[in-house]
Amino acid sequence: MKIYVIDNGGQWTHxxxxxxxxxxxxxxxxxNTTPLEEIDADxxxxxxxxxxxxxxxxxxxxSGEYLEKAGIPILGICVxxxxxxxxxxxxxxxxxxxxxxxxxxxxxxxxxxxVGLPRKFEAWESHSDEVSEVPPDFIVLAHxxxxxxxxxxxxxxxxxxxxxxxxxxxxxxxxxxxxxxxxVCEEE
Numbered sequence: 001m002k003i004y005v006i007d008n009g010g011q012w013t014h015x016x017x018x019x020x021x022x023x024x025x026x027x028x029x030x031x032n033t034t035p036l037e038e039i040d041a042d043x044x045x046x047x048x049x050x051x052x053x054x055x056x057x058x059x060x061x062x063s064g065e066y067l068e069k070a071g072i073p074i075l076g077i078c079v080x081x082x083x084x085x086x087x088x089x090x091x092x093x094x095x096x097x098x099x100x101x102x103x104x105x106x107x108x109x110x111x112x113x114x115v116g117l118p119r120k121f122e123a124w125e126s127h128s129d130e131v132s133e134v135p136p137d138f139i140v141l142a143h144x145x146x147x148x149x150x151x152x153x154x155x156x157x158x159x160x161x162x163x164x165x166x167x168x169x170x171x172x173x174x175x176x177x178x179x180x181x182x183x184v185c186e187e188e
Contacts, residue, residue: 001024001025001026001042001043001182001185001186002025002026002027002040002041002042002043003020003025003026003027003041003042003043003044003045003181003182003185004027004028004029004030004039004041004043004044004045005017005020005027005028005029005030005044005045005047006030006031006032006034006044006045006046006047006061006063006066006080007029007030007031007032007047007049008032008046008047008048008049008059008060008061008063008079008080008083009047009049009059010047010048010049010077010078010079011048011126012047012048012165012167012168013029013047013048013049014029015165015167015168016045016047016048016077016167017029018167019166019167019174019175019178020045020178020182022175023175023178023179023182025182029047031061032046032060032061032062032063033061033062034061034062035062036062036065036066036069036070039066039070041072042072042073042185042186042188043072043073043074043075043181043182043184043185043188044066044070044072044073044074044075045074045075045076045077045080045181046063046066046074046075046076046077046079046080046081046083046084047077047078047079047080048077048078048079048080048126048165049078049079049080060079060083063080063083063087064083064087067084067087067088067159068087072158072185072188073158073159073160073181073184073185073188074158074159074160075160075161075162075181076159076160076161076162077161077162077165077166077167078126078162078163078164078165079129080161081131081151081152081161081162081163082129082130082131082161082163084135084152084159084161085131085133085134085135085138085149085152085161087135088135088136088137088138088154089135089136090131090132090133090134090135090136090138091131091132091133092129092130092131092132093129093130093132094128094129095128095129095130095146095147096146100125100126101124101125102122102123102124102125102170103122103123103124103125103144103145103146103147103150103164104120104121104122104123104144104145105120105121105122105123105142105143105144105150105151105164106119106120106142106143106144106150107119107120107121107141107142107151108140108141108142108143109139109140109141109142109153110141111139111141111153112153112158112160112180112181112183112184113141113151113153113160113162113177113180113181113184114141114142114151114177114180115180115183116176116180117173117176117177118173121171121172121173122170122171122172123144123150123164123165123166123170123171123172123174124164124165124168124170124171125144125147125163125164125165126165130147130149130163131149131152131161131163132149134149134152137154137155137156138152138153138154138155138161139152139153139155140152141153141160144164147163149161149163150162150163150164151163151164158184158185158188160181160184162177166178
């Protein structure tokens with residue numbers, strides 16, 4: 001099983017890589033400018049990152065190409081999640097209430113990512129932007145008090161977005177979320 005982490009300049013990109021490595025995945029971090037034909041993976045993680053999605057979407061490199069043409073499961077985290085929303089026709093931009101630190105995630109739809117997890121758990125947030133409108137063909141999987149789209153999924157494709165950071169130790173059940181994404185990659 002190979003899952004590559006697309007580096008969008010996030011402060012915790014190495015943690016996403018480390019979690020995948022620790023649970024037995026063949027993984028590496030690759031630049032978001034890597035040509036698609038050079039990617040031989042069973043899944044991709046679009047990392048969090050520094051770009052303000054409403055202002056610097058061009059800093060997402062080839063992430064749109066991966067979503068359009070890769071044909072493998074993709075998990076977007078933080079700015080990767082926001083980019084996914086915009087790419088498919090939704091909206092993302094400045095948060096009404098930016099979230100930093102602990103937040104309670106409320107799972108609305110268990111679906112693939114949250115199988116076996118409690119309906120509420122604590123997660124770590126670090127964002128000034130968020131998804132404000134879910135794209136067509138996407139469903140909301142989870143929310144928090146201040147963010148209505150903490151997680152979403154494409155209704156027909158194995159594309160998932162998460163606003164919070166499952167890769168950091170402060171997030172409960174983060175490893176399980178990554179394992180659930182690995183299960184999706186194995187099934188595709």
